Structure formats: C-alpha cells, structure tokens
Amino acid sequence: MQTTDFKITANKAITKDVYELTLSGNLPDITPGQFVNIKIPGCYLRRPISISNWDNEAGTITLIYKVVGEGTEILSRKKPNHSLELLLPLGNGFDTKLTTENTLLCGGGVGVPPLIGLAKKMLVEGKSPEVVLGFNTKDEIFGVEKFQALGLEPRITTVDGSFGIKGFIIDALKTVNFDYVCSCGPVAMLKAIYSFVPQENAASRGGALEKNSEIGGQYSFEARMACGFGACMGCTCMTKEGYKRICKEGPVLLKEEILW
Ligand SMILES: Cc1cc2nc3c(=O)[nH]c(=O)nc-3n(C[C@H](O)[C@H](O)[C@H](O)COP(=O)(O)OP(=O)(O)OC[C@H]3O[C@@H](n4cnc5c(N)ncnc54)[C@H](O)[C@@H]3O)c2cc1C
Numbered sequence: 001m002q003t004t005d006f007k008i009t010a011n012k013a014i015t016k017d018v019y020e021l022t023l024s025g026n027l028p029d030i031t032p033g034q035f036v037n038i039k040i041p042g043c044y045l046r047r048p049i050s051i052s053n054w055d056n057e058a059g060t061i062t063l064i065y066k067v068v069g070e071g072t073e074i075l076s077r078k079k080p081n082h083s084l085e086l087l088l089p090l091g092n093g094f095d096t097k098l099t100t101e102n103t104l105l106c107g108g109g110v111g112v113p114p115l116i117g118l119a120k121k122m123l124v125e126g127k128s129p130e131v132v133l134g135f136n137t138k139d140e141i142f143g144v145e146k147f148q149a150l151g152l153e154p155r156i157t158t159v160d161g162s163f164g165i166k167g168f169i170i171d172a173l174k175t176v177n178f179d180y181v182c183s184c185g186p187v188a189m190l191k192a193i194y195s196f197v198p199q200e201n202a203a204s205r206g207g208a209l210e211k212n213s214e215i216g217g218q219y220s221f222e223a224r225m226a227c228g229f230g231a232c233m234g235c236t237c238m239t240k241e242g243y244k245r246i247c248k249e250g251p252v253l254l255k256e257e258i259l260w
C-alpha cells in the first residue's frame with residue numbers, strides 16, 4: 001500500500017450522476033477488485049472507490065463513481081490537473097486463478113466498475129466471461145461499451161424494463177450457462193445470486209431448493225470505512241471463518257466463507 005499524489009487527467013459525467021475519473025501517477029501492481037481510498041479536500045474521512053481499470057504503460061487508473069453525498073459531489077467538481085492523494089492498492093481483489101472457462105460476472109449499479117478490470121485480466125488469461133449488468137432504469141446504464149471494447153456483449157437488466165431484460169440480475173441468470181460467478185453490487189443482489197439454483201439442478205433434487213453448492217464464486221462487499229487498510233476495525237464483519245475486515249481480508253469474499 002502506498003500514499004501517492006495522482007493528477008486528474010479527466011473527470012466527466014457518463015450518466016446523470018455517474019462520473020468517470022482518470023488519474024495519472026505512479027502505479028503499483030493492481031489486482032481487479034482492489035480499491036483506492038481518496039482524500040477529498042473538506043472531508044475528514046477518505047472515500048473508498050474501486051479501481052475500475054488501469055494502464056501500466058500510460059500510468060493511469062480509472063475510477064467510476066456515483067455522486068451520492070458530500071464527498072462524491074466535491075469529487076465531481078474536480079478539474080483536470082488537480083491532484084488527489086490516494087491510498088492504494090487496498091483490499092484483496094478477485095482471484096482469477098479460481099475462475100473457470102464458464103465464469104459469469106454480475107454487476108449491479110456501482111458494482112459494475114471493478115468487473116471491467118476483472119474481465120480484462122480474465123481475457124488476458126484466456127478466459128472469456130459472460131457478463132450480466134443490472135440497473136434500475138435505462139438512464140442509469142453505464143459501462144456497457146467498456147465490455148464491448150473487450151469483445152464481450154453484456155446482458156442488461158433494468159428493474160423498470162426500459163432496456164434489456166425486465167427485472168433483476170437474477171432474472172437473467174436462467175439464460176446463462178455458468179459454473180462460477182464473480183459479483184459486485186448491493187447486498188440483496190449478492191444474496192440472490194449466492195442462493196441461485198439453476199432449474200435443472202433444482203429438478204434433479206426433486207424440486208428441493210437447497211443452497212447451490214455447484215456454483216462457486218467470489219462476492220465483493222461494501223462497508224462503511226474509515227482507515228481503509230485494516231487499522232481501525234470499523235469495517236469488520238462476521239464470516240464462517242471468524243471476523244474479517246472488509247477493507248483488508250475483503251472486499252472480495254469466497255462463497256464458502258460468507259455468512260449472511
Ligand atoms: C470497497 C468499496 C468500493 C467502492 N467502490 C465504489 C465505486 O467503484 N463506485 C462508487 O460509486 N462507489 C463505490 N463505493 C461506495 C462509495 O465509497 C460511497 O458511495 C462514497 O464513499 C460516498 O461518499 P459521499 O461523501 O459522497 O457520501 P456520504 O455523504 O458519505 O453518504 C451518502 C450516502 O451514501 C451511503 N454510503 C456512503 N458510503 C457508503 C459505503 N461505503 N457503503 C454503503 N453506503 C455508503 C451513506 O449511508 C449515505 O446514505 C465503494 C465502497 C467500498 C467500501
């Protein structure tokens with residue numbers, strides 16, 4: 001982990017409330033799913049944002065963030081050439097060694113950004129994932145073209161049916177063949193995916209829906225954070241293997257260790 005000043009090279013709205021921020025500076029080694037903790041002038045606590053993408057040659061990282069409160073509002077007004085102090089890289093990230101040839105990436109809302117870097121790394125490793133992205137409505141959709149630029153065609157769900165499949169991410173899963181999942185988004189979405197049982201599996205068990213042990217996975221969780229690097233214990237949660245800090249042993253937890 002390092003504290004480094006990064007210079008803003010671009011900070012532009014990509015939907016009404018979602019911004020793409022590109023920063024240049026000294027890049028450490030990054031694992032997809034890791035995050036930065038940004039010092040925002042005027043805010044006491046840093047704000048954690050996932051690293052969406054990075055370019056070692058250009059020395060840039062890209063963050064995609066939604067304006068939800070004071071910190072992200074201040075961030076959205078920062079202009080190119082401003083500097084920001086970042087703590088990075090934080091957290092464990094996704095372990096691509098555990099992913100399979102039939103991996104599904106599921107992202108809901110601002111859970112989509114880390115999956116872009118994850119898809120890129122998986123493709124470099126010769127694995128071409130399926131991608132399902134969920135949003136509330138058509139106007140909130142972002143990131144699709146980033147996956148398309150990698151040669152992937154995400155399936156989109158919207159809660160109001162204004163684009164793609166009507167409903168939640170879980171409503172699209174029946175149409176995809178997968179045996180492993182990497183997911184990031186709201187807890188309710190993560191829990192629904194965790195509990196998803198393909199129809200044929202349910203039928204073969206005489207209709208008894210039990211937890212789907214066949215589909216392994218990695219789930220990225222959010223928590224309110226202070227330090228972001230394991231010192232304050234503020235983000236601790238209980239897992240099947242005892243207490244874990246979402247900022248340090250997470251944010252990505254393996255299916256086997258999750259306790260809802
Ligand atoms: C590991 C990690 C990665 C994240 N990655 C992204 C990302 O890539 N893009 C993105 O847009 N957001 C991401 N977030 C969420 C982001 O940190 C918060 O939205 C941000 O800190 C809000 O700051 P604020 O000052 O604008 O809002 P605040 O004024 O602090 O809060 C506004 C509202 O957002 C809620 N909120 C704030 N922080 C969190 C949080 N950590 N978890 C849940 N609810 C929160 C508050 O309860 C409140 O309702 C991530 C969070 C974590 C922990």
Ligand code: FES
Nearest residue numbers: 228230232233247
């Ligand atoms: S935020 Fe301090 S230990 Fe996780």
